[in-house]
Amino acid sequence: MPELPEVEVIRRGIIKHIVQRKVTDIIVRQPKFINAQSLSNQNILAVNRRGKYLLLETSSGATIISLGMSGTLRIVSISAPVSKHDHVDFVFKQACILRFNDPRRFGNIFWTPKPIQEHPRLKNLGPEPLSDNFNGNYLYQFALTRTRSKSIKELLMDGTAVTGIGNIYATETLFKAGVAPQRQARDVSPKQYQKLSHNIKQVLADAIAQGGTTLKDFVSSDGKPGYFKQQLNVYGRSGLPCFVCKQPLAMLRQAGRATVFCKQCQT
DNA sequence: ATTTTCTCCTGCATGC
DNA sequence: TGCATGCAGGAGAAAA
Numbered sequence: 001m002p003e004l005p006e007v008e009v010i011r012r013g014i015i016k017h018i019v020q021r022k023v024t025d026i027i028v029r030q031p032k033f034i035n036a037q038s039l040s041n042q043n044i045l046a047v048n049r050r051g052k053y054l055l056l057e058t059s060s061g062a063t064i065i066s067l068g069m070s071g072t073l074r075i076v077s078i079s080a081p082v083s084k085h086d087h088v089d090f091v092f093k094q095a096c097i098l099r100f101n102d103p104r105r106f107g108n109i110f111w112t113p114k115p116i117q118e119h120p121r122l123k124n125l126g127p128e129p130l131s132d133n134f135n136g137n138y139l140y141q142f143a144l145t146r147t148r149s150k151s152i153k154e155l156l157m158d159g160t161a162v163t164g165i166g167n168i169y170a171t172e173t174l175f176k177a178g179v180a181p182q183r184q185a186r187d188v189s190p191k192q193y194q195k196l197s198h199n200i201k202q203v204l205a206d207a208i209a210q211g212g213t214t215l216k217d218f219v220s221s222d223g224k225p226g227y228f229k230q231q232l233n234v235y236g237r238s239g240l241p242c243f244v245c246k247q248p249l250a251m252l253r254q255a256g257r258a259t260v261f262c263k264q265c266q267t
Numbered sequence: 268a269t270t271t272t273c274t275c276c277t278g279c280a281t282g283c
Numbered sequence: 284t285g286c287a288t289g290c291a292g293g294a295g296a297a298a299a
Binding site: 067166 | 290291292293294295
């Protein structure tokens with residue numbers, strides 16, 4: 001499940017292969033992703049990221065790619081055999097193919113003319129967690145003025161509050177900060193928000209450095225898995241002993257998503 | 268206005 | 284062996 005770090009790892013992996021190159025052909029094998037055609041014959045000027053969205057920018061606009069749950073983008077050779085769920089090929093003539101594969105098809109591909117940030121999917125996104133305008137004070141103020149009864153976990157996963165943090169990293173961050181996931185966002189203190197925002201940046205930066213988190217199927221653009229999984233403290237470890245206090249980790253469901261946490265270490 | 272549920276979808280684990 | 288069931292989950296849309 002690509003979250004911000006995985007998308008960033010992919011961005012860094014593909015950029016050198018496709019920037020300043022022209023897309024000469026686009027093969028769409030799944031009708032859902034027909035919008036990919038809009039990139040035809042255009043030159044890629046930049047490869048950027050906004051939250052979990054990847055932006056292939058051209059002089060007239062951008063193709064916006066969301067990887068959903070299971071989407072991957074790989075750089076493969078022109079003659080690479082097509083396999084199952086290879087839904088889109090962006091062909092760069094005599095260079096390579098940027099290949100989009102997505103078994104669960106939760107991904108999306110859009111085209112937007114300039115200005116890119118006005119696209120409905122991007123317009124209402126909160127700040128980038130790794131940027132300077134995301135900090136403890138911002139989060140605290142947001143919780144106070146923009147939430148009524150959201151839990152802290154739900155706040156971290158609310159894209160309008162801060163973008164790119166998914167279930168894995170929200171769960172991990174709360175453990176690191178020692179904050180119980182079910183607590184009301186409004187009741188978390190400024191000091192704890194300070195710690196949370198710091199931990200968010202740390203965890204995300206760490207995960208990027210490790211090449212992302214591979215649970216089952218995430219691979220970067222060159223096919224390599226990420227190694228952050230080895231640093232996961234709680235995610236996916238329900239019932240297993242807490243690394244700190246040895247008590248079995250608890251699990252609860254918030255807004256439909258599983259949260260694993262330690263009742264003793266997180267208060 | 269906010270919160271819950273539904274909807275995409277496939278693959279894998281479980282249970283009979 | 285194979286079938287049905289359940290779950291995972293990002294995020295918009297619809298429903299409550």
